[in-house]
Amino acid sequence: xxRLYNSSAGNRHLDIGPGTGYFVDKCRFPTKTPELxxxxxxxxxxDMSAGxxxxxxxxxxxxxLMEPLPLPSRHFDSAAMNLVFHTIPGGWDTKGIILKHVxxxxxxxxxxFGTTVLAEGVPMNRLTSKMVxxxxxxxxxxxxxxxxAGLERQxxxxxxxxxVTIRGAVAIFTATAG
Ligand SMILES: C[S@@+](CC[C@H](N)C(=O)[O-])C[C@H]1O[C@@H](n2cnc3c(N)ncnc32)[C@H](O)[C@@H]1O
Numbered sequence: 001x002x003r004l005y006n007s008s009a010g011n012r013h014l015d016i017g018p019g020t021g022y023f024v025d026k027c028r029f030p031t032k033t034p035e036l037x038x039x040x041x042x043x044x045x046x047d048m049s050a051g052x053x054x055x056x057x058x059x060x061x062x063x064x065l066m067e068p069l070p071l072p073s074r075h076f077d078s079a080a081m082n083l084v085f086h087t088i089p090g091g092w093d094t095k096g097i098i099l100k101h102v103x104x105x106x107x108x109x110x111x112x113f114g115t116t117v118l119a120e121g122v123p124m125n126r127l128t129s130k131m132v133x134x135x136x137x138x139x140x141x142x143x144x145x146x147x148x149a150g151l152e153r154q155x156x157x158x159x160x161x162x163x164v165t166i167r168g169a170v171a172i173f174t175a176t177a178g
Contacts (some may be wrong), residue, residue, distance in 0.1 A: 001082060001115060002026055008113040008174060010077025014039060014105060016065065016114075017084035021049030024080075037071065039063055065098045071105045079106060081114035085151075089142035096154030099175075103158040106177035112159070113174045121147035122169045132169070 005027040012035045015024050024036070036058040040046050046060050063069055065088070079102050088095045102112055119132055119141070135141035148166055155162040155175050162175035 004113050004115070004172065004174075005080065008078055008111050009034075009080065010111065011035060012075060012077045012107075013037070014071070014076045014079040014102075015049075016040070016079060016081040016102065017045070017087075018049035018053075019045060019083070021052035023082065024049065025052055035059075037061055037076070039065075039069070039071070041065070065101060066095070067101070069101045069105055073104050074107045076106050076110055078111045078113065081112065083115055083117070085114070085116035086118070086141050086143035086146060091145050092147075092150030092154050096150075096157065099154050099158045103175075103177050108177060110177045111174060112177070115170055115172050116146070116151070117141065117143055118146045118148060118151070118166075118169055118171050119143045120145055121149065122166055122171075124169050128169055 001023055005023050009027050009029055011030050014037045016039045018024055018038045018040060034056060036053060036056045038046055038049050038058050039061040041064050043062055046062060050058050050060055061071060085095060132141060136144060148164055148171055151171055151173065152164050155173060159175035160178040165172045
């Protein structure tokens with residue numbers, strides 16, 4: 001994930017679901033003064049990541065990805081969305097709309113990159129299956145039915161170019177805005 005950040009993050013960067021801010025903190029941006037925006041539904045994640053990344057004076061956006069985003073359109077060079085999709089319920093046909101909302105914020109040629117844990121159509125050993133089932137039981141993962149084909153179908157709807165790589169049960173995706 002750190003390699004993905006270093007190779008894909010642009011100077012005007014939107015970080016979606018930044019968690020603790022760890023990956024953004026470690027990222028080597030193209031310049032020392034990136035223009036950073038952090039977006040999350042949860043104010044605690046925003047407070048924690050904004051504190052960690054205070055040196056960049058990040059803009060904060062508390063918003064629901066399932067709705068159009070209150071951000072400028074065709075603005076960002078890059079958007080990262082790591083380990084977010086598998087926490088959102090509804091299957092690809094419902095949560096695919098998030099890709100539309102994110103694509104609208106990217107400038108032409110801007111890049112979305114991210115990762116998500118899949119639950120179907122990927123190799124899983126017994127330990128991984130057990131872990132995924134346990135995360136479903138706890139409600140932490142909402143990725144029942146999430147497969148690589150569904151992710152590709154949704155990326156193809158909103159991005160002219162995309163790539164999905166499967167590593168174990170994790171999909172790593174990059175997509176370029178038109
Ligand atoms: C597992 S964390 C992401 C971790 C982080 N990206 C990292 O790599 O360390 C998932 C994040 O997505 C956010 N999230 C989940 N559903 C969301 C939604 N509908 N809109 C906005 N943020 C959402 C959660 O609040 C949470 O902060």
